[in-house]
Amino acid sequence: MFDEDLTLEEAMEELSSAEDFLNFFEISFDTTVVLVNRLHIMQRYHDYLADSADMLEGYEGNDKAIYDAYKVLLEKAYQDFVNSDAKTEAVLKIYKMQGPQTTFVSADTLLEGL
Numbered sequence: 001m002f003d004e005d006l007t008l009e010e011a012m013e014e015l016s017s018a019e020d021f022l023n024f025f026e027i028s029f030d031t032t033v034v035l036v037n038r039l040h041i042m043q044r045y046h047d048y049l050a051d052s053a054d055m056l057e058g059y060e061g062n063d064k065a066i067y068d069a070y071k072v073l074l075e076k077a078y079q080d081f082v083n084s085d086a087k088t089e090a091v092l093k094i095y096k097m098q099g100p101q102t103t104f105v106s107a108d109t110l111l112e113g114l
Contacts (some may be wrong), residue, residue: 007063008063008066008067008070011024012024017038018034018038018041018042019031019034019038021042021045021074022034022074022078025067025070025071025074025075026071027071027074027075027078029078030082033078033081033082034078036081037081040081041077041078041080041081042077044077044080044081045073045074045077047077048073048076048077049070049073052069052073055069056069
């Protein structure tokens with residue numbers, strides 16, 4: 001739980017790693033899961049927050065309610081990777097791409113700067 005002398009936003013400004021977030025929200029976690037999936041967990045958490053933005057607006061000014069909602073969403077994001085893997089969850093853009101991506105650059109374009 002965050003220090004009552006700070007707002008939730010102020011307390012969260014100090015968080016910089018997936019472990020910081022999990023500890024802040026008092027979520028027990030397996031270090032191995034976080035080491036392998038930290039970026040995926042945080043991206044999924046971000047996605048869940050974005051999807052819940054309308055609901056969270058209703059909690060404006062109530063740090064305790066927002067804290068509890070954030071905790072539920074982070075726990076859900078973490079559990080997604082306890083029970084699955086990054087490729088299956090396809091959180092990051094690289095996993096959403098269909099086939100190899102190619103870009104054409106003409107020789108004229110390459111020679112323009114010479």
